[in-house]
Amino acid sequence: GQNIDQPTEMTATEGAIVQINCTYQTSGFNGLFWYQQHAGEAPTFLSYNVLDGLEEKGRFSSFLSRSKGYSYLLLKELQMKDSASYLCAVKPGYSGGYNKLIFGAGTRLAVHP
Amino acid sequence: KAGVTQTPRYLIKTRGQQVTLSCSPISGHRSVSWYQQTPGQGLQFLFEYFSETQRNKGNFPGRFSGRQFSNSRSEMNVSTLELGDSALYLCASSISALAGPGANVLTFGAGSRLTVL
Numbered sequence: 001g002q003n004i005d006q007p008t009e010m011t012a013t014e015g016a017i018v019q020i021n022c023t024y025q026t027s028g029f030n031g032l033f034w035y036q037q038h039a040g041e042a043p044t045f046l047s048y049n050v051l052d053g054l055e056e057k058g059r060f061s062s063f064l065s066r067s068k069g070y071s072y073l074l075l076k077e078l079q080m081k082d083s084a085s086y087l088c089a090v091k092p093g094y095s096g097g098y099n100k101l102i103f104g105a106g107t108r109l110a111v112h113p
Numbered sequence: 114k115a116g117v118t119q120t121p122r123y124l125i126k127t128r129g130q131q132v133t134l135s136c137s138p139i140s141g142h143r144s145v146s147w148y149q150q151t152p153g154q155g156l157q158f159l160f161e162y163f164s165e166t167q168r169n170k171g172n173f174p175g176r177f178s179g180r181q182f183s184n185s186r187s188e189m190n191v192s193t194l195e196l197g198d199s200a201l202y203l204c205a206s207s208i209s210a211l212a213g214p215g216a217n218v219l220t221f222g223a224g225s226r227l228t229v230l
Contacts, residue, residue: 033218042117042203042221043156087156091217098161098168099146099207099217105155 002026004104006088011110012078020073020086020107028093033101034062034073035087043087046073075109083111115140117206117222125228131192134225138185138206144168145187146219147179150201159202162187163209191227199229 004024012018024032031050035043049055049064049071061074075082085108089101118137126132138145147159158171162181179189185206191198205219 035221040223042223045218045220048218089156098163099144099205099219100158100161100169100171101156101219102158103148103156105153 002090002092002102004088004090004102006086006104006107008105009108009110011112012075014078014080014111014113016078017074017076018078018109020075020088020109022071022073022088022104024069024071024088024090024102024104026090026092026102029066030091030093032062032064032071033089033091034060034071035089037085037087037106039084046086078111080111080113083109085109117204117220119202119204119222119225121225122223123226123228125230126194127230128194128196130194131190132194132227133188133190134202134204134227136187136189136204136206136222138187138204139220142206142208142220143185144207144209144217145181145185146205146207147187147189148203148205149173150203150224151199156203159189194229196229199227201226 006022034046037043047062054063059076064071085106087106088104120135144163146161148156150156161169165181176192181187201224203224205221
C-alpha cells in the first residue's frame with residue numbers, strides 16, 4: 001500500500017526552531033512536497049525535493065533521504081503566523097503519476113509566545 | 114493574477130441528493146485535480162483532468178464523477194449523497210501534467226465545504 005506518516009500535532013515557542021518529520025512508503029517516487037495550510041484556507045506550496053539532501057528557502061528548509069523514505073521540514077525563527085497545518089505529500093511512480101499526490105494527514109503546529 | 118476559484122464555498126445537502134462543485138483554474142493552467150479533505154484522513158485524490166481528458170482517478174465510488182471543459186474549468190459531481198461525503202473538496206490547478214519527476218506545483222483553491230445531513 002501507500003502510506004505517509006507525520007506527527008498529528010506539535011507545539012513550539014516563538015523564535016525557536018521546529019522539525020516536522022515525514023516518513024513514506026509509496027509505489028515509486030517522483031518527488032516529495034510540503035504544503036502549508038492555515039485553518040479555513042487553501043494549502044500553499046512550500047518546498048519540493050526529488051534528490052537527497054537539503055533545500056533551503058528562507059526560514060524554511062526541507063530534507064530528503066530516499067533510501068530511508070524520510071523527509072523533514074525545518075522551520076527557523078518561528079513566528080506566530082507559522083501556526084498552521086503542514087502537509088507532506090509524495091508524487092508516486094508512473095502508475096499513479098501526473099499530478100496525483102499522496103498526502104499525509106498533516107501536522108498541526110501551534111506556535112506560542 | 115487570479116487564483117483558483119471554487120464555488121460554492123459552503124453548501125448543505127441531505128442524504129440522497131446530488132451536488133455539483135465548480136472550479137476555475139488559474140489562467141493558462143490546463144491541469145485540474147480534485148481532492149477530498151476530512152479530519153484525520155488528510156487530502157485524498159479524487160481525479161485529475163488535462164485537456165478535457167481524465168488522466169487519473171482515485172479510489173472513490175462511481176458516485177463521484179467529474180469533467181473538464183475546453184476553457185479548463187472543471188466540475189465534479191457527487192450523486193446519492195451519504196453522510197460520509199461531508200468534507201472539504203479542494204481543487205488544484207497546474208500548468209501541465211508531468212508523468213515523471215518534476216516540481217509540477219499544484220495551486221489550490223480555498224475549497225467547497227459540503228455538509229450532508
